[in-house]
Amino acid sequence: MNRINNFGALANPTSRMKFNYKFIAFAFLLISGSQTVFAQSKEITLQDAILGRFTKFGEDRLRGLQWVGGSTNYSYVDGKNLMVASVINTKASVLVTIDDVQAATGAKFRSWPQLTWVDADHFRFSAEGKLFLFDVKAKSAKTLNSFPADAENVDIEYTDSKAAYTKGDNLFVSINGAEVQVTNDTQWGIKNGKSTHREEFGISKGTFWSPNGSLLAFYREDATMVTDYPLVNTDVRPAKLENIKYPMAGMKSHEVTVGVYNPATKKTVFLQTGEPKEQYLTNIHWGNDDKSIYIAVVNREQNELKYNQYDAATGQFVKTLFTETHPKYVHPEHEAINLKNSFLWQSETKGYNQFYQYDFNGKLIKHINTGKIIVRKYLGVDATETKLFFTGNHADSIDMQVYVVDLKKKPGKLGVYAASRLTNESGYHDQASLSADAKYILDPFSSPAVPQKVNLLSVDGKTSVALLNSKNPIADYKFGSNTLVQLKANDGTLLHGRMIKPFDFDPSKKYPVVVYVYNGPNVQMVTNTWTTGASYWMYYLANKGYIVFTVDGRGSKNRGQAFEQATFRHLGQEEMKDQLVGVNYLKSLPFVNADKMAVHGWSYGGFMTTSLMTQYPDVFKVGVAGGPVIDWSYYEIMYTERYMDTPQANPEGFAQASLLDKAKNLKGNLMLIHGTIDPVVVWQHSQDFIKKCVESGVEVDYFVYPGHEHNVGGKDRVHLYNKVIEYIDQKLKASDNSSAKAN
DSSP: OOSOOOOOOOOSOGGGOOOOOOOOEEEEOSSOTTOOGGGOOBOOOHHHHHHSTTTTTOOOOOEEEEEOTTSSEEEEEETTEEEEEESSOOOOEEEEEHHHHHHHHOOOOSSOOOOEEEETTEEEEEETTEEEEEETTTTEEEEEEEOOTTOEEEEEETTTTEEEEEETTEEEEEETTEEEEOOOOOSTTEEESSOOGGGOTTOOOSEEEOTTSSOEEEEEEEOTTSOEEEEEEOSSSSOEEEEEEOOBTTSOOOEEEEEEEETTTTEEEEOOOOSOSSEEEEEEEEOSSSSEEEEEEEETTSSEEEEEEEETTTOOEEEEEEEEEOSSOOOOOSOOEEOSSEEEEEEOTTSSOEEEEEETTSOEEEEEOOTTEEEEEEEEEOTTSOEEEEEEEETTOSOBEEEEEETTSOOOGGGOOOEEEOOOSSSBOTTOEEOTTSSEEEEEEEETTEEEEEEEEETTSSOEEEEEEOOOTTTTBOOOOEEEEEEEOTTSOEEEEEEEOOTTOOTTSOEEEEEEOOOOTTOOOOOSSGGGGOOHHHHHHHHTTOEEEEEEOTTOSSSOHHHHHTTTTSTTHHHHHHHHHHHHHHHTSTTEEEEEEEEEEETHHHHHHHHHHHHSTTTOSEEEEESOOOOGGGSBHHHHHHHHOOTTTOHHHHHHHOOGGGGGGOOSEEEEEEETTOSSSOTHHHHHHHHHHHHHTOOOEEEEETTOOSSOOTTHHHHHHHHHHHHHHHHHHHHHHHHHHHO
């Protein structure tokens, strides 16, 4: 999973439920406007659909597109060339070639490494364990630092070109090529400088350089007190036990502290984050100087957040700037953003993720209330810090646009600031970037009708130049139509879904359906993008004669706090209701064969698949559940306890969501799939379900991928989806034969 959720059981049979749905469909063919359906003649293969997504079927892009230093020039990579253009002259020219860079550095690489511009004439990049500074005018380079080839989690500090990295579970720093070992923990279960809390709360790394580069904050996770969980490596003879630390819901969790290392003194102090030790230290952020460090400290119950300031030199607690509480849960995922004399904080505690401006004493300057516009990504502010730029979406929409708020203007009714939309075209503008002078926007985006487009926009609206219009990468292939639909949940909540039809769709025929499901927290499946977020294997499946359908029910992401928290303490219940809204919509369509419906999902979607198959056993004839959560008491603490509380505090909710006692209800054909060394949803989940099926005399199918973790990747993914599709094919055809015999 990204992280997973469970489905509980609903007592009401489908026939008794009332479905109030009203849908609006937006249909489009995935072909360019100049082409006809008949031009699409090439068949899609499953291998190409999975392995060729970004090669054979990849959209044209301006790769590595970024602003150059503090200028209004921008650069991107075109093959071997680094191209540059400006807002004045958008005709790009070759700045340097990859051969120039390799000749100057002696480094060898097949494609351009990631570049960071220092100014208009210099950029940095790392390759082969070295950090280089390249002079584009002189076409020369110098080595700024180096680090070992086996270094992991490399974090470059660009003021003095220091590098922090890990080897094993310890933290190291390199300065001018000289390595210093910062930590020396040898006990298994302790790790330093790595992401922690199982990468919840937006945590993606374990080291944090101060603004001036004089100090390094880092996570130290002590999991020695956490129960060992056995994974077995069968790639060796004999098989080898490889334990991991896996804190299950309601059990002992790990303890995390934050160290601050001073490279000048080679000393480390630890922040006095206090008791209880089982708490979450999230969203680490430095102040504008190198003196203060701020942490959002979340209690284990995850219903209270304290934004604390600490003295970086001594580690002492200074003060709590503000506190957030919520009767269900708080969910911080973004570190603060420093302004000159204040900072911006993102929070959804008042319904939608929005900005809050505080001074460094913790006084709230203003809540930048943008109504139902949900903040998705901070882009920047102008020089006066009165215009705030961000990407966001309206709570009822599935697109993403670029907005600006003028903080000089007073808010309107109900204290809402007017968010002016700067992007004019429908779609998903998730990669926008703001120029240093806050006057221009580079805007790569896609939509269901646009594979990829890049616009250069001026904030004042006077400039709009298309830098790229991608050709349709699938114009020559048989891809069916992809339709966006809007439905209504039983309580009137708007739901978004999509439907993929076969290339040779015939409205006079009846088609079987495969519902692809996830519907878990922090994930959105249906977006206003090219293919609407659908994977290309779904088009391959549709061409085999299926309708492929997905709906994002309540509990999923980017619709506001109430939408996601609707599933609190009873995962699976509201989600199943919303999936059945989708099912009943499908049944209303004249071209759908309501007697031949299958459901498939992975991770939380595997949980949903198994839940639907066991709690609405007459709806789906076939299900394929990958990496499914079967009982939430066996899933990890951070995710589970946010959405379910502990098994001790919520026994009814855990019992309702557990599928172990519901295996006996299974009627249709269900196959479970699991990776044998899955460290996210451990293998025990599906094994326990199989055991319950055996005890109940219920037939069930099972397939494992030896040596695979939570997701089956690479070429083995082709095998996986061939297995999924063949199973659905065989079992739905078998249901036809059994019906014929019965008649």
